[in-house]
Amino acid sequence: MSINVHSHAFAGNPLLSKFSFSGHPLPPSAALEALNARIGLPNTHSYPSLSFKVLPFRNGRPLASSEASSGDSPPIWHLGWLGLDDLRVIFDNSGAQLSVDSLVYLNSSAEDDAVYWAIDVSAEVIELGSKTGLRFVELRTLMVATDWSDLQAMGNLAIAGHAKALLEWHNVSRFCGHCGEKTVPMEAGRRKQCPNGSCKKRIYPRVxxxxxxxxxxxxxxxxxxxxxxxxxxxxxxxxxxxxxxxxxxxxxxxxxxxxxxxxxxxxxxxxxxxxxxxxxxxxxxxxxxxxxxxxxxxxxxxxxxxxxxxxxxxxxxxxxxxx
Ligand SMILES: [Zn+2]
Incomplete structure (x- = not known):
């Protein structure tokens, strides 16, 4: 008997592994500029070809759906990416304000000319409405349900893991550890800043x-x-x-x-x-x-x-x- 110890969950994130000098990945400043234009001024066409994909989380659980597969294979799951219009409607219906600062930039992809974001909606009353089949699922459940030989599925698991880690880091870094001031997100959520003029600490996610x-x-x-x-x-x-x-x-x-x-x-x-x-x-x-x-x-x-x-x-x- 031999044991294969080469598989790695949450590694191989396709949004983090693609580097090129042809405009992707879009730097956080450019991604944030495009997001600001799209949320604040819907008719403004900054980066008009970009599509926005947002992965919502509730209590650390990403939005996901599943579909039956053929034969005896387990169901196939998909991440529940929403467009900005979908997200805006959901927030409007719940009486909440969709803020640029609540979105965290994951990265962009040249393949589909899309910018990928995550958002924590734990505090919102969100009705998923007609998005049938979508629900918030524990990441460990998705990990167990993933076919580890399926590179695309493993890539999606890694994207969800990266997003969860960033969102949870935002939750536990709301205040400056040096002076206690409330921190503000910077660089599309990639870091935080202490606004206290006598402190000015730059705060990054640490591993x-x-x-x-x-x-x-x-x-x-x-x-x-x-x-x-x-x-x-x-x-x-x-x-x-x-x-x-x-x-x-x-x-x-x-x-x-x-x-x-x-x-x-x-x-x-x-x-x-x-x-x-x-x-x-x-x-x-x-x-x-x-x-x-x-x-x-x-x-x-x-x-x-x-x-x-x-x-x-x-x-x-x-x-x-x-x-
Ligand atoms: Zn501070």
């Missing part, structure tokens, strides 16, 4: 590294997996945890493994990384960094507060495919 490690018993061809109390019955996963100030990623791997299982780790080998926008709320921009961690001791002592159980899982004929 929190989380280590995740497959702890391997080389001699006996086994790996260590664990179950957290709140996780689904029988769902065992790799150990993981946040890095702490003053430690390297490798040290975090060794510390987390020791704290949770009392297994001592020696060699730590980097595998790969992926964005992780579905971790604990309040920590919106996580980067999951994956390692192989080779055990030096094999005696497991579980911290019951953190882990319900840990087990050594035998990998029959057991090869973890490395890159």
């Amino acid at each position: 929190d590294p989380v280590v995740i490690m497959l702890v391997i018993d080389r001699e006996n061809d086994r790996a260590l997996l664990a179950k957290r109390p709140m996780r689904l019955h029988r769902l065992y996963t790799c150990l993981s945890g946040f890095t702490e100030p003053g430690e390297s990623l490798e040290e975090a791997v060794r510390r987390e493994t020791w704290e949770e299982t009392r297994v001592e780790v020696g060699e730590v080998v980097y595998h790969s990384s992926q964005p992780w926008p579905v971790g604990p709320s309040g920590i919106p921009c996580q980067l999951m960094v994956g390692f192989f961690a080779y055990a030096k001791s094999l005696e497991i002592t579980v911290d019951k507060k953190e882990l319900e159980g840990a087990l050594t899982s035998l990998m029959l004929s057991g090869t973890v495919e490395k890159k």
